[in-house]
Amino acid sequence: MDGVLAQLANGFVDVLAPANLLALVVGLVLGLLVAVLPGLTLVMGVVLALPFTYSMDVTAAIILLTAMYVSGTYAGAWTSILFRVPGEPIDVPLLWDGYTMARKGHAAKALGWTLVAAGVGGLCAATVMVLLAHPVARIALTFSTPEYFAIIFFGLASVASLGGGSLANALISLFAGLLIATVGVDDTYGAHRFTFGVRILSDGIDYLVVMVGAFGLGEVFMRMEHRFKSAPLESVDTVSTQLPSLREASAIKGTFARGTLLGIVIGLVPGAGATVASFLSYGIEAQYGRRRELMGSGIPEGIVAPQTAATASVGGAMIPLVTMGIPGSGATAIILGAFLLHGLQPGPQVFETSSHIVYAVFASIFVGVIGMCLIGYFAARYLVRVLEFPEVIVSAYVVMCCILGAFAARNNITDVWLIVVFGVVGYLCERFRFPIAPLVLGVILGPLAETNFMTTMISFNNDWMVFFTRPISGAIMALAIVTLVYPVLRHLRRRARLPAT
Amino acid sequence: MIVARIIPYALVGAVSGYLFFTATQIEFHRRAGTLGPDVWPKLVLALLIATCLYEIVRIVLVRGRRGGAAGVLQEMVEESEAKLGGGFVYAGARSPWTLAAGIALTALYVWVIQQLGFFLATAAYVFAFIALGGYRRWGVNAAVSLIGTTLMMFFFMKVVYVSLPLGQGPFAQFTFWLMRLMGIR
Numbered sequence: 001m002d003g004v005l006a007q008l009a010n011g012f013v014d015v016l017a018p019a020n021l022l023a024l025v026v027g028l029v030l031g032l033l034v035a036v037l038p039g040l041t042l043v044m045g046v047v048l049a050l051p052f053t054y055s056m057d058v059t060a061a062i063i064l065l066t067a068m069y070v071s072g073t074y075a076g077a078w079t080s081i082l083f084r085v086p087g088e089p090i091d092v093p094l095l096w097d098g099y100t101m102a103r104k105g106h107a108a109k110a111l112g113w114t115l116v117a118a119g120v121g122g123l124c125a126a127t128v129m130v131l132l133a134h135p136v137a138r139i140a141l142t143f144s145t146p147e148y149f150a151i152i153f154f155g156l157a158s159v160a161s162l163g164g165g166s167l168a169n170a171l172i173s174l175f176a177g178l179l180i181a182t183v184g185v186d187d188t189y190g191a192h193r194f195t196f197g198v199r200i201l202s203d204g205i206d207y208l209v210v211m212v213g214a215f216g217l218g219e220v221f222m223r224m225e226h227r228f229k230s231a232p233l234e235s236v237d238t239v240s241t242q243l244p245s246l247r248e249a250s251a252i253k254g255t256f257a258r259g260t261l262l263g264i265v266i267g268l269v270p271g272a273g274a275t276v277a278s279f280l281s282y283g284i285e286a287q288y289g290r291r292r293e294l295m296g297s298g299i300p301e302g303i304v305a306p307q308t309a310a311t312a313s314v315g316g317a318m319i320p321l322v323t324m325g326i327p328g329s330g331a332t333a334i335i336l337g338a339f340l341l342h343g344l345q346p347g348p349q350v351f352e353t354s355s356h357i358v359y360a361v362f363a364s365i366f367v368g369v370i371g372m373c374l375i376g377y378f379a380a381r382y383l384v385r386v387l388e389f390p391e392v393i394v395s396a397y398v399v400m401c402c403i404l405g406a407f408a409a410r411n412n413i414t415d416v417w418l419i420v421v422f423g424v425v426g427y428l429c430e431r432f433r434f435p436i437a438p439l440v441l442g443v444i445l446g447p448l449a450e451t452n453f454m455t456t457m458i459s460f461n462n463d464w465m466v467f468f469t470r471p472i473s474g475a476i477m478a479l480a481i482v483t484l485v486y487p488v489l490r491h492l493r494r495r496a497r498l499p500a501t
Numbered sequence: 502m503i504v505a506r507i508i509p510y511a512l513v514g515a516v517s518g519y520l521f522f523t524a525t526q527i528e529f530h531r532r533a534g535t536l537g538p539d540v541w542p543k544l545v546l547a548l549l550i551a552t553c554l555y556e557i558v559r560i561v562l563v564r565g566r567r568g569g570a571a572g573v574l575q576e577m578v579e580e581s582e583a584k585l586g587g588g589f590v591y592a593g594a595r596s597p598w599t600l601a602a603g604i605a606l607t608a609l610y611v612w613v614i615q616q617l618g619f620f621l622a623t624a625a626y627v628f629a630f631i632a633l634g635g636y637r638r639w640g641v642n643a644a645v646s647l648i649g650t651t652l653m654m655f656f657f658m659k660v661v662y663v664s665l666p667l668g669q670g671p672f673a674q675f676t677f678w679l680m681r682l683m684g685i686r
Contacts, residue, residue: 055661168556172513175549179520179542186538191529193542194520217607225600228634392634393645396627399607400653408663416611424604432509450541457536 004134011359014059015367023060024364027067028371032383034068035075035088037394042072042088042274043330047215048398050208050334050341051405058342059357063364065338066318069331070365071372073274073310074118077303078376078384081110082239085387089275090310093282097295097302104298108242113303115241115376116249117259121308122369124260125267125315130362133351137323140348145459146467148324149452150476152445153467155270155326157480159438167487169434177442178449180205188454200414207443208337208409213419214436215330216402218426220395225427228392239381244300255285255301259308266309267316270441273329274310281309315365322346322358326445330437333444341409506560514553521546602633618668618676624650651683658685 014020027049034045046068053061076091081098094114101110143151156178160170183194184204195201249256259281266277285305286295295302320326325347327333339346350358375383406419429436460466468474524546527539610626617625628646636642657663658680667676680686 052656052661054663166556168552168559171552172510172549172556175545175552176513178545179549182542182545186529189529189538191527191538193527193538194523221600221603224603224634225595225597227594227596227599390631390636392631392636395634396630396645397649399630400623400627400649403611404653404657404663404665407665408657408661411664413611413615413666416614420604420607420611423607427600434509453541454536462534462536 004130007355007359008130008363010356011361011363012367014356014360015063015363019057020060020063020360020364023056023064024067024368024371027064028071028368028375029383030064031068031071032075032372032375032379033386035072035091036079036383037386037389040394040398041219042069042076042090043334044216044219044398045072046331046334047212048401048405050212050338051401051408053338054341054408058339058344059360061338061342062335062357062361063368065335066314066361066364067368067371069335070122070311070314070368071375072331073314074114074307074372074376075380075383077114077118077307078111078239078380079387081114081303082107082384083387090278090306093278093306094303096282097298097300100296100298101300101303106298108240109244110298110303111239111241111376111380112243113300114307115373116244117256117304117307118311118376119369119373120256121260121263121310121312122314122372123366125264125312126362126365126369127315128264129315129318129365132319133323133358133362136319137348137351140324143348143472144470145452145456146470146473147476149449149456150467150473150480151324151326152449152452154476154480154483155320156438156441156445156449157483158270159441161483161487166433169432170438173429173434173436174438174442177210177439177444178446179442180210180439181207181443181446182450187451200412205418205443206409206415207440208341209406209415209418210422210443211334211337211440212402212405213422214426214429214440216398216405216426217419217423218430218436220398220402221423221427222430223391223395228390228395239384241377241380243377248300252301252304255289255304256308258284259305260312263309263312264316267313268319270320270326270329273317273331274313277309277313278306281305311369318361318365322350322361323348325448327441330440333437333440336444503560507557510553510556510560514550514557517546517549517553521550599633603630606630606633614666616669616672618672619665620650620654620676620679621668621672622666623653654679655683655685659683 015024030045030049031042034040034042046065049065049068053064056064072088073090076086076088077094077098080086080091080094081102084095084099086092086095098110098114101107101113156174160174161167179194181204183201185192185195185202192202262281262284263274263277266280267273282295282302282305285301286292289295289301289305291299291301317327317329317332321332321336323346325336325345327336336346344350344354344357402419402423403416406415407413409415425439426436428434429439456466457464466473467477521543524539524542527537527542529537529539531537606626606629610622614622616622624646627650628642631642631645632639654665658665667673
């Protein structure tokens with residue numbers, strides 16, 4: 001424990017170095033802007049910021065992206081509360097009580113509750129993250145390839161079964177991602193797989209191209225189809241934040257605790273990010289909260305529950321990412337990409353080889369949450385003005401950043417063509433309701449899954465039962481299978497309950 | 502209606518079938534007792550084909566009356582949105598022609614960027630994209646296109662040291678002149 005605290009203290013010193021502090025502030029402001037701006041989602045924002053970090057030091061790069069991730073879960077609340085325009089799907093639950101409270105003339109108070117909720121959720125989750133990360137990494141160090149494969153299998157299974165829309169579509173998306181990851185020359189045999197004689201395909205398809213194309217360009221094409229028309233904004237007189245008193249806050253400490261705990265747990269589960277945390281937390285409060293019958297009428301519990309959970313999910317999501325190298329959401333997948341781009345593979349070894357970077361990132365989340373609250377308190381009124389910015393102009397620059405990002409990674413124009421192709425794929429996925437996150441996670445985790453699968457097969461004489469007979473991998477595989485089967489059983493049970501027509 | 506719902510799965514299934522055949526043709530020196538590089542892609546493709554077939558059979562059997570199993574937590578999110586309202590909806594009507602023009606414009610941009618160089622191609626692209634999106638304040642559009650492209654070029658070439666496309670012939674000369682003006686070497 002003392003070692004962890006000492007390393008965290010060093011992390012704080014690292015964060016306060018001018019370059020890292022600058023990266024943190026830039027990341028926070030960009031995250032807030034992305035959350036407010038029409039046509040930009042949190043994941044898209046983190047994707048677009050990635051190329052700007054190429055020449056940065058790895059610590060500063062990760063700090064910038066993580067800061068964007070943290071603050072991106074907060075600022076969308078402003079537009080939900082003030083204008084009834086959720087900046088992100090995360091912020092939809094804030095319409096139900098936040099906007100209602102604002103309509104009753106307490107907009108400043110609603111913004112104050114959001115700020116406190118984001119601060120409490122973020123700081124508590126960061127504390128849990130620091131406490132859990134090292135023990136989890138120590139356990140992960142004892143894992144062999146079957147356990148690693150089982151963890152990746154569980155991650156991919158839960159992304160497919162917990163994520164958006166139809167389970168079949170999510171699985172198709174996931175398998176497509178795993179398949180894209182196999183394109184190129186195989187490492188072990190040097191065999192060409194799906195290269196079709198095209199030289200550039202021999203190097204494989206970079207996950208960055210898939211990520212930027214599908215998340216960034218795909219979303220722009222989707223909005224372009226609707227001619228970048230945004231919902232009209234309601235007028236507000238002034239934007240100010242009024243913090244709740246300590247007594248008011250302590251009166252709903254149960255809501256803070258439930259939201260934070262739920263956010264951390266949901267963050268830990270691959271495939272369930274801030275949006276799910278926000279909705280579930282609101283749902284639980286509406287079902288079990290002390291004033292559940294008043295939910296929806298503009299009470300603080302309806303703001304605190306979703307906002308604490310959304311921001312707390314960041315700390316939870318960072319644990320599997322840093323300790324096992326498994327991203328559970330779009331944003332953490334991009335942060336993993338940034339780690340890899342800078343030659344650092346997250347996982348249990350990272351605590352041995354580069355613990356100063358890990359703890360600097362951890363410390364940056366603490367500083368980031370506080371900074372986010374300060375910026376939110378003093379600058380919300382200025383930042384919401386970007387809503388007046390035409391969406392089509394933002395989108396034009398999104399495309400430019402996507403293309404620059406793809407080009408800058410390998411200085412190769414073929415990557416730019418691929419990004420356009422994956423942009424169209426991303427659009428088609430959105431259009432036909434195939435979730436994009438499993439596709440991207442499949443591309444990122446595919447090589448890792450294949451390597452661990454093949455190594456296990458070589459080590460255990462092609463006995464695939466080894467995944468089920470070793471205690472830890474067996475338990476994780478069983479959990480993964482339950483995760484996959486549960487939605488089907490739930491669906492069948494619901495269908496059985498429906499009256500015959 | 503049912504045919505329209507089946508088409509995406511049939512297409513993905515057919516492409517997967519072709520890729521499975523391609524995977525059987527992967528050339529490598531087989532080592533006794535070990536799995537080859539074709540095993541993993543074949544496994545993934547088999548699962549992909551099986552999922553597509555399952556979905557096609559399901560759509561045919563239920564005749565489009567019901568949806569299939571859905572992601573558990575996402576289903577809860579959608580149920581809450583349906584109950585309480587506020588889900589994200591696009592405000593404008595769908596315009597497939599604008600989308601097609603946008604994709605074509607982006608492809609054209611990628612095609613000409615090597616010839617015209619980053620600055621000219623990008624400034625023209627941003628201007629055309631904004632105009633295509635329905636923004637009609639031409640002066641603002643021109644200023645946004647030129648200033649934004651200049652800033653991006655400066656940042657990526659001077660700060661991040663990315664070698665952006667310079668263009669060919671007279672266009673390259675123009676890029677070099679611009680680079681000198683910005684102090685980029």
